[in-house]
Amino acid sequence: MTDLSIIIVNWNSTTYLLKCLESIYAETRQTAFEIIVVDNASPDGDIGIVKQQYPDVVLIESPVNLGFAGANNLGFRASRGEYVVFLNPDTVLRNAAFDLMLPQVRSLPSVGAAGCTLLNEDLSLQTAAIQTFPTILNQLLDLDILRNRFPACSLWNIAPLFAGGTQPSRVEVISGACVLFRREVFAEIGQFSEEYFMYAEDLDLCYKAMQSGFTNYYIPQAQIIHYGGKSSVRRRAVVMKWRSILQYIAKHRGYSYQLVFRAAMACAALARLALLLAAAAVSRGARRNSARDALLKWWLILGTMVTHFAPKQQVKGLSIKGAQGR
Numbered sequence: 001m002t003d004l005s006i007i008i009v010n011w012n013s014t015t016y017l018l019k020c021l022e023s024i025y026a027e028t029r030q031t032a033f034e035i036i037v038v039d040n041a042s043p044d045g046d047i048g049i050v051k052q053q054y055p056d057v058v059l060i061e062s063p064v065n066l067g068f069a070g071a072n073n074l075g076f077r078a079s080r081g082e083y084v085v086f087l088n089p090d091t092v093l094r095n096a097a098f099d100l101m102l103p104q105v106r107s108l109p110s111v112g113a114a115g116c117t118l119l120n121e122d123l124s125l126q127t128a129a130i131q132t133f134p135t136i137l138n139q140l141l142d143l144d145i146l147r148n149r150f151p152a153c154s155l156w157n158i159a160p161l162f163a164g165g166t167q168p169s170r171v172e173v174i175s176g177a178c179v180l181f182r183r184e185v186f187a188e189i190g191q192f193s194e195e196y197f198m199y200a201e202d203l204d205l206c207y208k209a210m211q212s213g214f215t216n217y218y219i220p221q222a223q224i225i226h227y228g229g230k231s232s233v234r235r236r237a238v239v240m241k242w243r244s245i246l247q248y249i250a251k252h253r254g255y256s257y258q259l260v261f262r263a264a265m266a267c268a269a270l271a272r273l274a275l276l277l278a279a280a281a282v283s284r285g286a287r288r289n290s291a292r293d294a295l296l297k298w299w300l301i302l303g304t305m306v307t308h309f310a311p312k313q314q315v316k317g318l319s320i321k322g323a324q325g326r
Contacts, residue, residue: 008038115179
């Protein structure tokens with residue numbers, strides 16, 4: 001059996017995908033691997049270049065956009081690795097990430113999801129690499145100034161990102177940009193939940209792993225650059241993300257909790273909009289542009305919280321032109 005199946009879902013990201021594939025072949029030397037690319041009906045039509053440049057890659061061309069969860073499950077069914085890693089196309093291995101991850105995962109007890117260090121394009125840490133499950137309190141207090149000042153706070157616990165060293169850390173949520181599972185574990189917990197078209201499926205997956213008695217781990221030595229959302233339509237992406245979070249909360253905490261969550265986040269959005277309007281009024285240049293971007297984001301969040309939560313088919317209809325990059 002192959003050691004590792006690397007499953008990549010692509011939507012209109014062929015340029016990034018080719019760089020991703022190049023880095024995998026360059027950096028993975030001690031692990032027997034296969035690569036499965038699932039193209040989610042990309043409209044740009046250039047996915048064939050992958051097979052031309054990398055004939056060993058298994059290319060699955062879906063005639064319809066299955067969403068992130070559905071396409072990953074399709075790739076999993078075609079895979080044969082002892083371990084599987086679900087990798088975004090807008091990523092580049094910065095070191096021998098998979099060669100470093102596999103020995104550690106094999107030595108850890110009851111491993112569920114395993115993740116690595118994610119870096120931004122400028123090589124700064126991407127703090128979304130590890131997360132906690134969303135609650136009313138941690139979302140209301142989700143401010144960079146608080147997270148950076150108190151990284152070990154249990155509301156978000158991003159301290160493992162700054163701890164240094166080589167030891168894996170137990171965490172709640174691993175980013176779906178790069179998440180590794182033992183094959184049998186992924187199958188046992190029910191794979192990705194396909195009621196999510198895009199976003200929050202990593203929250204759901206990590207929750208199912210923990211509920212099944214497994215432990216999720218962050219492995220710091222492995223480093224991957226994640227460009228982030230390079231195939232996303234920004235406005236749709238914000239709405240899709242928060243609708244998916246609401247869907248996750250209703251599923252695992254109930255609709256009553258979701259209702260309180262929506263009310264709290266609507267109030268938080270109103271407060272942030274007021275502050276941002278004031279900041280935009282007195283700012284100039286880049287700061288004003290940044291304030292305007294933030295205004296748009298929180299306006300969309302407010303709209304998502306106060307409108308009726310769309311059922312699955314409506315979310316899917318909205319996002320069919322969206323992306324699989326995160």
